[in-house]
Amino acid sequence: MDKILIADDEAEIRSLLKLYLENEGYAVAEAGDGKQALEILAGGDVSLCLLDVMMPEIDGFHVLKEMRKTSNIPVIIISAKDTDPDKIIGLDLGADDYMIKPFNPLEAVARVRSNLRRYHALKGDNNSKQEEVSLLDLKLDKDACILYRGDTKIELTSTELKMMELFMENPGKVFTKEKIYEYAWGDTYVVADNNIMVAISKLRSKLDEDPSAYIKTVRGLGYRMEK
Structure with a gap:
């Protein structure tokens, strides 16, 4: 329990x-x-x-x-x-x-x-094997909940991990705030909830000083990660 x-x-x-x-x-x-x-x-x-x-x-x-x-x-x-x-x-x-x-x-x-x-x-309650996803100079260790940019280790929260997993497994694909929220939070998106924008902003700051270096804003649609 x-x-x-x-x-x-x-x-x-x-x-x-x-x-x-x-x-x-x-x-x-x-x-x-x-x-x-x-x-x-x-x-x-x-x-x-x-x-x-x-x-x-x-x-x-x-x-x-x-x-x-x-x-x-x-x-x-x-x-x-x-x-x-x-x-x-x-x-x-x-x-x-x-x-x-x-x-x-x-x-x-x-x-x-x-x-x-x-x-x-x-x-790993499902006893799954360690999984890694690589894109550009990023490597995501899904099992350890750690992101690497080159040799630099970037600690992620579980929500940030799910967002990076979504972006890195689908490079170039645009995701709406609703889709990102439903995937990362595992819940129905609430229009008045701006947690997603704050979370994206924080994630970007962890990735690079340039907020658009990895996660791009697609005006009127959502966000995507470049290939």
């Missing part, structure tokens, strides 16, 4: 999410501040973390930074901060998804489900 950590200083939010997650069959742990969240995460039995940004003791961004030193479990940030810079900080530190408060608890459960599904597949 997957165990979900809800780290949020608002007891009402923790209780609401716990109710919906337990109804879906998940085990749930709660933390009311960042210090308690890190203590629970140190136990090593958490499968996914729903992480608030504004928490006492240690804020969510610092919690994420610390946990990424030892853990690659999915992290979904839940925050009242809805600006792109805040999302970029979260994604840069290793978050897999970002939800804005207030949110629908059913959407939260759906995001938990899709992130866990992707995480278990990437862990």
